[in-house]
Amino acid sequence: MNEPMNETLLRVKNLSVSFPSPKGEVTAVKNVSLAMGKEKIGIVGESGSGKSVTGRAILRLLPSYARIEADQIVYQGHDLQRCSEKEMRRIRGMGISMVMQDPKYSLNPVRTVGKQISEAYTIHHQVSKDEAKVQTLKMLEAVRIRNPEQVYRLYPHEVSGGMGQRIMIAMMLIPDPGLLIADEPTSALDVTVQLQVLAILDDLVSERGMGLIFISHDLELVSSFCDRIIIMYGGRIMEIIEAAKLQNSRHPYTRGLLNCLPKIDGDRTQLPVLERDDAWLGDDNHNLTG
Amino acid sequence: MLKVDNLNVVFGHGADKNHAVKEVSFLVNRGESFGLVGESGSGKSTVLNCISGLLSNWYGSIEVDGAPLSHKRPISFYHKVQMVFQDPYGSLHPRHTIDATLKEPIAIHKLGDANQRVERVLSEVGLGPQFRFRYPHQLSGGQRQRVAVARALILEPEIVLLDEPTSALDVSIQAEVLNLLQEIRRERSLTYVLVSHDLAVVSHMCDTISVMNQGETVEIINREQLQTGELKESYTRQLLVASRGYDRQAIDQFQDF
Ligand SMILES: Nc1ncnc2c1ncn2[C@@H]1O[C@H](COP(=O)(O)OP(=O)(O)O)[C@@H](O)[C@H]1O
Ligand SMILES: Nc1ncnc2c1ncn2[C@@H]1O[C@H](COP(=O)(O)OP(=O)(O)O)[C@@H](O)[C@H]1O
Numbered sequence: 001m002n003e004p005m006n007e008t009l010l011r012v013k014n015l016s017v018s019f020p021s022p023k024g025e026v027t028a029v030k031n032v033s034l035a036m037g038k039e040k041i042g043i044v045g046e047s048g049s050g051k052s053v054t055g056r057a058i059l060r061l062l063p064s065y066a067r068i069e070a071d072q073i074v075y076q077g078h079d080l081q082r083c084s085e086k087e088m089r090r091i092r093g094m095g096i097s098m099v100m101q102d103p104k105y106s107l108n109p110v111r112t113v114g115k116q117i118s119e120a121y122t123i124h125h126q127v128s129k130d131e132a133k134v135q136t137l138k139m140l141e142a143v144r145i146r147n148p149e150q151v152y153r154l155y156p157h158e159v160s161g162g163m164g165q166r167i168m169i170a171m172m173l174i175p176d177p178g179l180l181i182a183d184e185p186t187s188a189l190d191v192t193v194q195l196q197v198l199a200i201l202d203d204l205v206s207e208r209g210m211g212l213i214f215i216s217h218d219l220e221l222v223s224s225f226c227d228r229i230i231i232m233y234g235g236r237i238m239e240i241i242e243a244a245k246l247q248n249s250r251h252p253y254t255r256g257l258l259n260c261l262p263k264i265d266g267d268r269t270q271l272p273v274l275e276r277d278d279a280w281l282g283d284d285n286h287n288l289t290g
Numbered sequence: 291m292l293k294v295d296n297l298n299v300v301f302g303h304g305a306d307k308n309h310a311v312k313e314v315s316f317l318v319n320r321g322e323s324f325g326l327v328g329e330s331g332s333g334k335s336t337v338l339n340c341i342s343g344l345l346s347n348w349y350g351s352i353e354v355d356g357a358p359l360s361h362k363r364p365i366s367f368y369h370k371v372q373m374v375f376q377d378p379y380g381s382l383h384p385r386h387t388i389d390a391t392l393k394e395p396i397a398i399h400k401l402g403d404a405n406q407r408v409e410r411v412l413s414e415v416g417l418g419p420q421f422r423f424r425y426p427h428q429l430s431g432g433q434r435q436r437v438a439v440a441r442a443l444i445l446e447p448e449i450v451l452l453d454e455p456t457s458a459l460d461v462s463i464q465a466e467v468l469n470l471l472q473e474i475r476r477e478r479s480l481t482y483v484l485v486s487h488d489l490a491v492v493s494h495m496c497d498t499i500s501v502m503n504q505g506e507t508v509e510i511i512n513r514e515q516l517q518t519g520e521l522k523e524s525y526t527r528q529l530l531v532a533s534r535g536y537d538r539q540a541i542d543q544f545q546d547f
């Protein structure tokens with residue numbers, strides 16, 4: 001199951017990322033390959049497994065000291081490794097957008113949310129200010145904000161966590177990207193609000209025919225939300241599996257992750273502890289992180 | 291063992307007044323593991339902070355072994371009741387070794403045998419002697435939480451209050467810490483009050499569970515009710531549905547409470 005069902009949007013081949021450190025190069029991501037179409041694909045793994053670095057490497061959002069190697073990173077015919085910085089800015093927005101976990105880091109604290117969303121629109125569309133505002137209000141409505149005119153004038157610190165994440169989604173989707181990378185977009189929210197935000201994202205992604213890369217540490221959530229799941233450990237892909245077949249996975253790491261979760265229907269005996277195996281990391285497992 | 295009766299906490303004044311805990315009552319029997327579950331801001335930590343003596347702006351009554359607690363706690367109280375916090379980074383002093391952290395309560399309570407006590411409690415929480423002279427930043431998140439548990443155990447309390455003890459940990463580390471907590475409770479016949487936003491965690495750890503929302507008790511249930519779904523309150527039913535993962539249709543039925 002390594003190929004998407006429909007036309008390929010994004011193809012990554014043998015992506016590796018390392019960072020210099022006082023103790024030598026630290027490998028954060030090693031030989032990651034994936035191909036995806038207009039589908040919801042999840043990247044799951046424990047902290048430090050390389051999920052965020054993978055997402056950021058695709059969009060070239062890593063600091064300049066990061067060493068990135070790949071045989072191929074192609075988005076709809078664009079070779080992202082060879083794009084100029086100017087072409088890249090066009091792609092980040094109309095091509096691929098990224099939503100982060102905490103809107104506080106991505107929103108400018110001294111500008112109203114309305115201004116920021118409409119700017120995300122005018123960067124890519126030549127329209128009047130009034131037209132940009134109309135589009136912004138429409139987008140706020142699309143993320144189910146009931147009083148868009150009022151929210152338009154608010155500053156980031158004046159909105160709740162759930163609304164902040166919906167605003168981020170509005171800002172990332174207004175340029176109409178073909179692919180959204182959402183990095184733990186709802187992990188800081190209460191479970192019911194989290195699901196409501198995901199439902200909005202889900203509806204928009206299917207209405208607009210987008211692809212979605214959903215990064216999360218929550219295997220159960222991802223398996224109920226996505227079509228396919230990439231399981232990462234120590235910067236490597238352990239397996240790519242259809243969400244519907246997750247429970248039948250035979251990979252020991254995936255099984256370990258599933259089994260160590262406490263369950264409402266469980267029998268309350270000791271939780272199985274995950275045994276890690278260096279063999280999962282291939283032959284060069286020194287320099288390992290995570 | 292622990293009885294909380296009509297507990298109330300009000301923060302702030304005037305327009306900023308926030309009635310964070312409203313008429314909360316529950317009873318925890320000796321040796322029982324009692325859960326408090328609810329979304330963030332529902333008042334769970336505030337209830338624990340009142341019991342542990344961290345907060346004193348409460349009214350109502352809290353009894354331990356039939357004796358009502360006052361706002362100020364005598365030193366002997368801490369031999370009975372100890373607390374473990376969510377964030378093992380924030381709750382350990384960064385410039386104290388594990389040894390110093392664990393010896394501090396021994397000195398305050400003039401217990402003696404400090405070295406022996408430290409060795410014993412470290413091995414009880416599954417940390418070898420090599421960890422004893424390390425600093426918090428030299429430990430992983432799971433190891434730090436083991437130290438926090440060790441610090442709570444060193445005074446040999448009867449009741450341990452656990453505030454989201456595994457929420458900051460990866461699931462595999464969470465499993466190890468939950469196993470440790472269960473083992474210790476069995477061996478020491480401890481009474482737990484465990485706070486979590488995660489229904490699966492409280493259901494795994496607790497017999498009786500109080501569901502909280504906006505400072506109020508929604509209902510008190512047992513874990514079988516979570517398994518059968520026989521719940522009185524629609525708030526609890528919604529939490530249960532949400533805990534099962536993403537279900538597009540179910541989400542449309544969600545209400546605001
Ligand atoms: N800017 C950076 N500089 C150095 N190391 C980094 C940087 N970003 C991430 N790393 C390291 O790369 C590894 C993978 O990190 P990350 O992708 O953020 O993990 P996660 O799966 O939790 O998102 C970690 O060991 C992390 O410490
Ligand atoms: N020390 C404090 N001062 C003022 N308000 C507080 C304080 N602690 C908690 N609160 C408020 O009390 C309410 C309940 O908070 P808390 O008990 O932390 O909830 P929970 O632990 O369920 O997430 C929240 O509205 C919170 O903002």
Ligand SMILES: [Mg+2]
Pocket residue numbers: 051052053183
């Ligand atoms: Mg990350």
Ligand SMILES: [Mg+2]
Pocket residue numbers: 334335336
């Ligand atoms: Mg709390």
